Amino acid sequence: MSPIFNEPFLAALLTGAIISALPLILAGLGEQMSERAGVMNIGLEGMMMAGALAGFAATLAGLGVWGGLLAGALVGAAVSVIMVLFCVRQGMNQIIVGIAITLGATGVTSLMHNAWYSRTYPRLDAAEKIALPGLSQIPVLGPGLFTHHPATWAGLLVALAFALIYRQTFLGLNLAAAGEKPDALDAAGIDVTRTRSLAVLIAGAMAGLGGAYMAVIGSGIFVPHMTGGAGYIAIVLAMLARDRPFWVVGGALLFGLCLSATTALQVGGIEVPTDFIQMLPFLAVMAVLVLFGRNARLPRALGQPYHRGQR
């Protein structure tokens, strides 16, 4: 093996994989919840952009990393209110409203960047990392996997929390029912609109959080269009993972590893056109759809508005 594949380099690759996976994990988990409840959120990308700008601005204003993440989540949720009002309450077309949100948020954040940051390019200080005692000492894997900003762990904990919600709480059942058979949920005495609204708001918050993580911890800087399609990848991850949060995590990590592998191959001097490597994750998704598509069943009521008593 080439001498460049030393331990720190591998660690950096792993770190990079995790850092680029985390926004996908957060947004993907949010989308998963929204889809579980029957609302397809194509506006995820826009919510991530909004969250990225908000998180960056808040951290820059001195609120710290956690303040930035919170701001991102709040703004993401605020943007998703549009989705709640138009799609959940009024039953409008979710794809159209989603595209509108993405276009609008991309445009607005680009304009704001131009107005506020384009002359100074402010950068944030590095979000300090915490090495998990013991684990981070594991050779080769330890440093890359277990030395991160605590928010990274919080992000992974969300997956655990969601899994618990889905498996262990009535909320989880309610969400699944809202996406599968909303009339049955309604008949059981639970407000479908409220359940779906909650899911959409959480999806918005998670997407905003993902964007904020990208800007505050991932890059430390905000530039227009910086989410670069991560929202769509998150949607795909959510669809493929269906109701299993850890599949979102796994898929996102795999995606991150793909990106890091690109760097590894290049730094190692192996000539593979980057375009091909960039294509791999999407090809993989298509392959999964072709092979397991029949199983990748979406919630029955996905995309369909619910109105009580309508035949």
Added chain:
Amino acid sequence: MTESTEFLSGARPAAPRFGFLGPLVLALLPVLAALVAAGLVLAVLGSDPIEYYGYVVERGLLRWRGLQATVVNMVPLLILGGALIVSFRSGLWNLGIDGQYLLGTLTAGATAPLLAGAFSSIVALPLAMLAGAAAGALWALPPALLRARAGINEVISGLMMSLIAASLTAAAIKLWLKDPASLEPQTLTLPVEDRLPLLAGTDINIGIFIALGLVIAAHVLMMRSATGLRFRILGLNPLAATHAGLGVPKLTLSVLCLSGALGGLAGAVELTGVLGKMQASWHPGYGFAVVPLVFLARMNGWAVIVFVFAFSVLQIGSASAATRLGVPQDFTLVLVGFLLLFLALSEYAGERLRARKV
């Protein structure tokens, strides 16, 4: 996706009392509201909205040169509009349109210069366009098959195919199709004199007639032909399609492949008319710009022409405004986003009013 057709109900395809003016009138109010709202954003960010809009109209519409640019700019958007009319009216979401466009452009870029060397352009260009259309149809096939055979949502597979297309076209150019004389990764260039002829004394090539023809053809196909009626029934009520003996899987394949062929054709026409060559970095994302326009037009071909025209004025004008007034071009995204939201609102208000009358 039955709800998609719910939204489309606004199209009221066969209501004769509106004709093609109806959708226009219904869309005018949200357009005004969106202009005002986006103007507020401009004002907040320190630009004068009146000056901006004035500049856009002056540069994109009133100046002869700008108007020509606007018309040329419309060509791919119109053909893509036709592609989306076919798909949306059939209740299918061909969001892989950008990938089909790229494949069509690439194929035309790879074939047109060679064909033009071998045949006269009267033969070469149509052949290149056919090749582009075929490539677009082929690119639409995987999502179409997945949808028709296994009922897998075409939105997600379409988006995937678009992302793959962006990388694939770049890789194909770099590895196999690169013009050896150029440093940039791009295909051979179709000489200016071999491209689609220009209207005398203008920058406008005859692609605009192809585009107008196609969008109207798409409209007529959907609204006047037997095939179009079958497609629409598929979108409006798949159960009725089965009941009436129309094969739903076959219709699904036909719709998505036809839409894909038009998507590919859009790229081929733009390449043979304007671009002349395909660059590895070329992904203009027209599809996502056209989706909202087709909705604003309520899937009516005539209204699509009007909205594409207005959008082109905005694009050409805002490119100038970016130069002179310092408002980034991304402002057009804000405007379109607002347009969609206000359109959705007016749709809702309309439903409410109608419900009250009943």
Added chain:
Amino acid sequence: MTASPSPIVSLRDVTKRFPGVLANDRVSLDFFPGEVHALLGENGAGKSTLISMLAGVQRPDEGEIAVSGAAVAIASPKHALSLGIGTVYQHRMLVPTLTVAENLMLGAPWWRRPALGGIRARFGEAAAAFGVSVDPDARVENLSLGEQQQVEIIRALWRGGRLLVLDEPTAMLSPRGVEELGAMMKRMTALGIGIVFITHHLTEALEFGDRVSVLRSGRSVGGIGPEALKTLPRPEAMAEVVRLMFGTGLATAEAAEGEAHVPRVLLATKMLEVVGLSGRSPRSGSSFEDVSFHVRKGEIFGIAGVDGNGQTPLAEALAGQISATGSVVLEGRELGPASVAQRYQLGLRYATDDRNGEGMVGKLPISTNMVLKEIGAAPFWRRGIERRAAIDAHARALFVAHDVRAPGIHTPVGRLSGGNIQKVLLARELSGNPKVIVYSKPTHGLDLRNIEATRRRIRETAEAGVASVLISTDLGEVLALSDRIGVMVRGRLVGIVENGPEARRDVGRLMAGITEQEAA
């Protein structure tokens, strides 16, 4: 058993309208504690609508609902549950992807952690008492419809409450399951709970019910009180209920019965012959088995039976919409796997009962819907392009001939009332050159005038030599129109009866599950 004098829930002049339908017309009913109140009525009589207002799914347009004597506006299912009204709906209300236990827990406060163990144990007990064995950890989508219904009944039973509403709970139960349900209802009423019990099986209603009420065309047309029910001999009670339900002898229903059946002399030419046909609808999951019959030229062959006994998939199989095994012969020609379009071309028409679901494209105009099954054919299309003049002329002629009441032929068909949609549908299927027509509930949901007109048209068409298969749940209709009558029960054609004075009795017996041998 002593019925307490004050009702748990009372309906007072409750009216509910849907576009084009008066589903409930000033209905007043009282539901008492400790009493099984059997609610009867033919399809579309408004039973489900009535109880959906009790359940908070619909709200009355007029009138009021009183709970324990006080008027309340039941705003939501949650509200209804809090008032102690539990409902088992006619259509399954279980989440297919969740397990039985999870479905049972649905509706509790969101933050609470489900105690699966307790649920399993309780469900086990209840299921045992009910005489069923359903795995509480099975996913609902893997259960049969009957098992699902049992789960729902158990859920409703153990939620308790004061009034239990069961909308056709026995539709999917086995005979033993029906008995268990009856016993269970007895135990519940002994505890003072009131039960509303909707069924199409008169025997069940009379056996389990303490009181019977009948809805007809949305109106409450009477019933049998507890005292009378106890004293009245069973056949007489049965006759009384039939009289109420189908209106025999009632002034309001005379028109519906139309002219009585007149025996006709028919040629022996077999137009349609069905041999050993079996099939299953992938959509609804309901099926039919080994059905054989034939229809002669000009004959009307009625198929009677309670809704949900496989009539729909049979009709769909005849029309070519679903695949089936067995043989269908049209005019001596084996159809084999011929497609819908081919069968239509050959003159086999299917007038579906699902007129809004599959029969019509609501957003397209009447004129287009009139040619929905002839898309691309001359003279309406030439070289693939529609010829509006021809389509409009065709539509206008049928519009007048079938007396469609609508603003014009370009009105979207979805805006029409149910009866007028039905006229458009029949106009389409009868136009051209039909040889065999399968009618599925052709007068379902029509008003009396339209029923009359439709029946006359069916008769005229038959007299012109068309062979007709008339599927209907309305026995009166079948008797009034058919030359022979087949009866379907649980997917099988259990018998064929020549129409005549004895036909009503014979068909009724077959429907009630009494085979010909037993009757004899």
Added chain:
Amino acid sequence: ADVDTIAIVTPEQGTDFGWNQQGIEGLEAAAKATGTEAIIAQGLGYGNVRPTLRELAEDGAQLIIAHASGYSTEAIEVAKEMGVHMVTGNPSEPPLVANYNLTAEKGAYLAGVLAAKMTRTKVLGIVVSSESPNWNAQSAGFAQGVRATSPEIELRYAIIGPAAYADVAGARRVTESVIASNADIIFGQGNGSSFGMIQAVETVTPPSGEKVWFIDVIGDKTSIDKGHLLSSVIWDMAPVFTQMVEDVRADTFGTNTYALALEDGSQRLLQTGHIPAEIWAELEAVKAQIIAGEITVDLVLEPAATRAMMSTTLAAAE
């Protein structure tokens, strides 16, 4: 021919401290120097710029710089169509089309020398947003400078991706990996994404703990430096653009290629306070040698050839 208005079209906003900003500032300086009016069309993206080019020509610009390699084909077409002078990266076609060769391989060579002298880990990183000819020329020039100074140094080369101009997160991730492979100086090229590289340089250290330096290209980011900007290969386009205007006036436009040169300082290494004086002096000497022709720097434009130089560097190390 007479020139009173000159114009530039750039793909991004001129606020990137790089390619776009240098082009715009260069044009403004040239306009001042030649007494002409400047029109700036910025942020046009990488699409079809024919409409803008035509509009500028109609607005009176007689000389237009098509400031993105992807604009070349259309710029040449519009030049012929409208009869305006156009500057592109493609070969010259006098009288209307001239080539400008904005590669700073010599400046990059100097940067390579600087990096080789300053590194303590003996590992250097090159991070690029894409494999464009400009970047390739500089990467190769940098590698040559490094090798000439200290053959045992390892060179790690990484590309962020094809559409990576805005991918700051990706740039940061890739740069962090390269630093983790023990590089303590990063030669970064990538317009917008270079901010992600700087972010990485500012926030991580190689395993051996050294401070990491960043060597930038094209522009001068001193004003936003947080103490890691070692130098930059500056592209000062004002002399080039000025020369173009003068050539148009003298009707010699397009007869010679316009290039950045060490001689007139249009191609130079940025002197920052972080460069020790003695090293700077040595760099001045190397610069003189290059100008004198004693050192030749090969111009390498192809991706494969550029990558090959990296692997030879690696091979020399083993």
